Structures are given as C-alpha cells and as structure tokens.
Amino acid sequence: MSEQFAEDQKVHGVPSIEHDGDILLSARGVTVGFGPKIILQDLDLDVRKGEILGFVGGSGTGKSVLMRAILGLTPKRTGTIKVFGYDLAKASEQERKTVERRWGVLFQQGALFSSLTVKQNIQVPMREHLNLSPRLMDELAGLKLELVGLPQDAADKFPSELSGGMVKRASLARALALDPDLVFLDEPTSGLDPIGAAAFDKLIANLSETLGLTVYMVTHDLDSLHSICDRIAVLGEKRVLVIGTIDEMMKNEHPWVMSYFRGERALRRF
Amino acid sequence: MAFLEKNTPPGGKVVTDEGVQRIELSGDWAINTLSAAEAILTSLQFSKEKLTCIDAGGIDNIDTSGAWLVHRLRGSLEFGGRRVEISGLDEKRKSLFNELDQHHPPRWTPEKRKFSIFGFLENTGRQMEGIWLDALAMLHILGSLGMVIATVVFQPKRLRGISVAVQFDKSCIGAVPIVALMSFLIGAIVSQQGGFYLRQFGADLYVVDLAGILVLREIGVILTAIMVAGRSGSAFTAEIGSMRMREEIDALHVIGLSVTEVLVLPRILALMLALPVLTFVSDLASLFGSGLVSWAYLDIPPAAFLARLHEAITMETLMVGLVKAPFMALIVGLIACVEGLKVAGSSDSLGRHTTMSVVKAIFLVIVVDGLFAIFFASIGI
Numbered sequence A: 001m002s003e004q005f006a007e008d009q010k011v012h013g014v015p016s017i018e019h020d021g022d023i024l025l026s027a028r029g030v031t032v033g034f035g036p037k038i039i040l041q042d043l044d045l046d047v048r049k050g051e052i053l054g055f056v057g058g059s060g061t062g063k064s065v066l067m068r069a070i071l072g073l074t075p076k077r078t079g080t081i082k083v084f085g086y087d088l089a090k091a092s093e094q095e096r097k098t099v100e101r102r103w104g105v106l107f108q109q110g111a112l113f114s115s116l117t118v119k120q121n122i123q124v125p126m127r128e129h130l131n132l133s134p135r136l137m138d139e140l141a142g143l144k145l146e147l148v149g150l151p152q153d154a155a156d157k158f159p160s161e162l163s164g165g166m167v168k169r170a171s172l173a174r175a176l177a178l179d180p181d182l183v184f185l186d187e188p189t190s191g192l193d194p195i196g197a198a199a200f201d202k203l204i205a206n207l208s209e210t211l212g213l214t215v216y217m218v219t220h221d222l223d224s225l226h227s228i229c230d231r232i233a234v235l236g237e238k239r240v241l242v243i244g245t246i247d248e249m250m251k252n253e254h255p256w257v258m259s260y261f262r263g264e265r266a267l268r269r270f
Numbered sequence B: 001m002a003f004l005e006k007n008t009p010p011g012g013k014v015v016t017d018e019g020v021q022r023i024e025l026s027g028d029w030a031i032n033t034l035s036a037a038e039a040i041l042t043s044l045q046f047s048k049e050k051l052t053c054i055d056a057g058g059i060d061n062i063d064t065s066g067a068w069l070v071h072r073l074r075g076s077l078e079f080g081g082r083r084v085e086i087s088g089l090d091e092k093r094k095s096l097f098n099e100l101d102q103h104h105p106p107r108w109t110p111e112k113r114k115f116s117i118f119g120f121l122e123n124t125g126r127q128m129e130g131i132w133l134d135a136l137a138m139l140h141i142l143g144s145l146g147m148v149i150a151t152v153v154f155q156p157k158r159l160r161g162i163s164v165a166v167q168f169d170k171s172c173i174g175a176v177p178i179v180a181l182m183s184f185l186i187g188a189i190v191s192q193q194g195g196f197y198l199r200q201f202g203a204d205l206y207v208v209d210l211a212g213i214l215v216l217r218e219i220g221v222i223l224t225a226i227m228v229a230g231r232s233g234s235a236f237t238a239e240i241g242s243m244r245m246r247e248e249i250d251a252l253h254v255i256g257l258s259v260t261e262v263l264v265l266p267r268i269l270a271l272m273l274a275l276p277v278l279t280f281v282s283d284l285a286s287l288f289g290s291g292l293v294s295w296a297y298l299d300i301p302p303a304a305f306l307a308r309l310h311e312a313i314t315m316e317t318l319m320v321g322l323v324k325a326p327f328m329a330l331i332v333g334l335i336a337c338v339e340g341l342k343v344a345g346s347s348d349s350l351g352r353h354t355t356m357s358v359v360k361a362i363f364l365v366i367v368v369d370g371l372f373a374i375f376f377a378s379i380g381i
Helices: A002-012 A063-071 A093-102 A118-129 A134-147 A164-175 A194-211 A222-227 A246-251 A255-261 B031-043 B064-079 B091-102 B117-154 B161-171 B173-201 B206-245 B248-255 B259-298 B302-312 B315-342 B347-378
Strands: A023-034 A037-048 A052-057 A078-083 A103-106 A182-186 A214-218 A231-236 A239-244 B011-017 B020-029 B051-062 B083-087
Touching: A023 A063, A023 A214, A037 A063, A037 A214, A037 A239, A052 A063, A052 A194, A052 A222, A063 A078, A063 A182, A063 A214, A093 A103, A093 A118, A103 A164, A118 A134, A118 A164, A134 A164, A134 B031, A134 B064, A164 A182, A164 A194, A194 A214, A194 A222, A194 B091, A231 A246, A231 A255, A239 A246, A239 A255, A246 A255, B011 B031, B020 B031, B020 B064, B031 B064, B051 B064, B051 B091, B064 B083, B064 B091, B117 B259, B117 B315, B161 B173, B161 B206, B161 B259, B173 B206, B173 B259, B206 B248, B206 B259, B206 B302, B206 B315, B206 B347, B248 B259, B259 B302, B259 B315, B315 B347
Parallel strands: A052 A214, A052 A231, A103 A182, A182 A214, B020 B051, B051 B083
Antiparallel strands: A023 A037, A023 A078, A231 A239, B011 B020
8 A cells, every 4th residue: 555655645746856936835854843752754845836735634643733843933853944945944034034024824723912902913013024104004904804804893802802713814814914925824714604714715715816825724624625725735644645636635545535535524515 | 926025116107198197106016115105105296187097007016005005096086086097907906906895994093092081080980999899809709718618628528638739839848948048138137237236235135136026026927928929929810810811710610610619729728828837937047047147247156146036035926927927828819819810811911910919919918917016016915
C-alpha cells in the first residue's frame, strides 16, 4: 500500500522545483515537535498565488501547528519557510514588518482583543501600520463590517457581547483590514449556521477573485472544500499526504482520504 | 494585489471639456497610499458641470479601500447634484465596485464628547451604588460561606481537604521566604531607627521594648496581611476571574456544584490557616532582625536582648497580634473572591478587578486593624 501513497505524492504532489514568482508560500523540510513528540516531519508545501487552498486532516495531526509554524508562533526544529519570498527566521525587522502587513490571520477562537470594541479591533492594524484620517478609518471599518455581513450596531460592541459566529466574522474583518494578499483562516465556518457558512464561502471566493487574495484555509467543512477550494491538502503521517483538486481527492485510494471524502457523512451530501 | 514593495504615488486631475467634467485618476489606489489619495481628493477643485466622468482607467492597482475612496467621491459628487459615471474598469474591478455597492458603511459622524455637571453627578451616584452593591456581594458570599461551613460541619466529607491543602501550600509555604525576609528587614530597620533616637537619652535598652511590642502587636500581622493580599489575594481574583471569562463558573453551576463550596471555601479556609502561621514566622524573623541590629549597632548582646524581651512582652502581646490574623485573612479572601466573581468578559475587566481586589483588601486590612486597636484599648489589653 505504502508505495501507492508514494506514487500519489509524485503524481499530484508537492512540486519539487525551486519556486518561481507564482508561489507565495513555500515550506521545505519543516520539522516541528514538542519535547520528544514530533508533530510534523520533513513537511513540504507550496501555496500558489491567488488560489484557495483547503487544509484537512484528523484532529491532532498538526494543522494548527503548521499554521502557527508558518506564522512564526511555534518554533520549528529544521526546515525553511518562505512567505512572499522572505525566510522569516532570517528576515530583518523591516522585512518581517513588510510580511506582517501583507498577511491577515483568522484564529480559531477569533482572538479579538477583548478590551476593544469591534470597530477598534478592526482599526488596530490600520493604526499600527498606516497613517489614516479618523473619518477614513471609521468608514473602512464600517465597510469591512458590512463586507463580512455584520450589522452596523455590532461596531461598538465588545467581543464578549457577540455570539460565536459574530466573533468569527469580526475577526475576519480584522484579518482583512489591511487588504492583505494572503489570509490564513483557521476553521472559519465552524460554528456558523449553514446559510452563514455559505455566505462566508461566497465572500472568500469573491475576495479571492476580485482582489487576487490567496487563502490558506484550515477547514472541516466539506461544503467549503467542494465549493470554493482550488486545491486541497491532506495532512497526515506528519507530512502533507496528498495535495490536489477535489476531483483528485475523490479518486484517491488512501484509507483516511477515502473515508474523509467518500465516507458516510460526505456521501450524504449527494 | 494590495501591498506592493514599490508604490506609484496616486494622482488625480480634473479636465473639463464640452460640458463634461472628467476626473482622471492614476497611480496606486491601495491601502498603502490611501492617505495620499485622500489628500488628493480633498485638494481637487470640481466645476459645476452636471455631467461628470470618473476615469479610473489610469489606476495601476486598486483594492477595497482605494475603491471605497472612489466610491465615496462618486457619492459626494452625486449628492451635489451631478450625474457621475465611473469608466475605465475591467471585469475584475467592476465586480469589486459592484461588491462595494452592495455593502455600504453608515454615514460618518464625528464623535463628540459630552461634558456636563450631570455626567459628573451621575458617575458619583454610580460609584456610591457600586460601593453599596460591593458590600451586598460580600455579605452574600459571607452568608453562603456560612451555609457551606454549616454543611461541612454536619457532613465532613463535603470538605475538599485536598483542595484546602493545595491552596495552603500555595499561599502559606510558598510565602514563607518572602515574608521572613521582609519582616527581618523591617525588624532591623525599626531597631536601628529606634536605637538612633533612644541612644540620645541613654535609653538604648528600650529598643527591645519598642521592637518587641510594635512587631508582635501591629507590624507583624499588618505587613503579612498586606503581603498576602498582594500575593494570594490577587492570585485568587485572577484565577476565579479567568474561570468566569471562560464560562467555567457557569459550568460549575450547571453541573450542580456550589461555587462557594468548590472555589471560595477552600481558598478562604486555607488563607485563614495560613495567615496566623505566616504572622508567627514574621514575628520570629523581625525579632531576629531586631536582635542582630541591637547587637551590632547598639552593643546589646543577645543574652541581654532576650532577658529584656522577656520582661517587655508577655504571651498576651503575641496573642493580640495572632488573633487578628484569621480576620485579616477572611477579609483578604472574601474581597479576592467577590472581585473575581465580578469579572466580565474582557481582559481589561480582569485587570481592573485584580487591582481593585488588592487595593480594597489592603485598605480594609488597615481599617480592621484600627478597629481592633480600639477594641483592645477598651477592654484594657
């Protein structure tokens, strides 16, 4: 069986050529571990410009750990991760700042600053990185709120007064505050009702199309995987098991991939 | 593309020909150049022509924020009674503007701060009400603590022994070194300062009386209580407060456990056991410090110090200090738990209540010490 997987990896797998300009994020030989436990080993990954990459994997396989390693929040043992062509481990302060302006992150729990209102939360990156007039900042915050589908009266609420789904949206609005090139979304549609989740998917697809936004999305939502993801990466056995389009996933013979994409729950969709 | 390594500065000019006003925009209209772009828009002089065309064809890069500026310009021109068209958009940009059309932020109104005497009065009133509610909350916790203690007396199994032991370990054993060090220094300083002045009257030996009575009756217990309020009181507030923020307190309620029994009682009980012990440690350490300084600075040998101490203080002096300790502990623990339970959803409120817990606890510890002083004076101890 295992030769079969190796074969798969070669077919749809990670391109081994050193990247051209079209690759926004590349990870090579990344190993992350805590104490004696290795979570990710020799992981390779490329994210192309303008694509929506869905990331799936069983609980505890290290999806969030990989995202945190890319963001530089969890230290990696070996390997290089380049974002926008910069290796963050070696980047200067200035380069790091440049990269931080170009990405937006939606954390799993939202991670809104609890002592600021939603509007102030959205304005935090603007205040930090730009010098805009108060009027423009208020209008932009209002626009982002509208864009993610929050009512205007949410602007002056504190995160503790919002529902779970509203926290997700407000957090997406903050991630989009600087019109980033690359957004990381950690389970964006979990906890949303199906209508809200569909609207969320549509919004992300729309932004990706109109602004050329690149999306790195950790998700378990089969609907988002089917409807908006250009490519899907499966994390397992401490590496990227397979990567490819949804059709390729449906044909894949790996038992985990099979049970995920063609399991009982998945097939109930049809 | 929102962010570029190199930005072309945005540009704009107004050209009027044949009754049509053309606003030609160029350069980058993206978040990075946004303040420059806004400045250009405010500097443009618009004519009164009825027909206006915004030519966005010259724009190199645009994102949602840049598009918003163009959109706003169009809105304000239309509001001024002109007919406005945006031209020079390709498919992608058209869909961007369409998206923007559907989502419109509300009209901007600058924030105004109101100041009036009524606001001041209202705040004062609210604060007074807050103090009253605080007192009620403390009585509430005290009452439920009484209930829980009564339950525990009849059903000793309900007492969470391990929890009490863990809290005792944290608030007593862990505090011994710092309390001992602090008291040692205080004892030494009191003796040195006292000795400096008493020596002028040739009354060096009375330093022992001074240090002995002062430390045992007042300073030992007060300083220990203050240290405990800062060390354990703040920890209690932060623990209970963060449990509240994460709905753990609500989970306890739903499971049918009493918060007072599970969280408050073990902490207050442990603190009431810990403070007398710590006070005793503090007394010993400050007498030791005082003895050392007397020996080194005032030439009173240890034997003479101990003999004088024996005459100056009695068991009663020690007990006057120690008897206050459990009450101080009760106050520190109660305030810490009440403040912890008052924490709302934000980290800001957690910080505020932790500060309030320490400030109130220290203040009340001193007030209660004063009440005890009056009480002891009136019964003649």
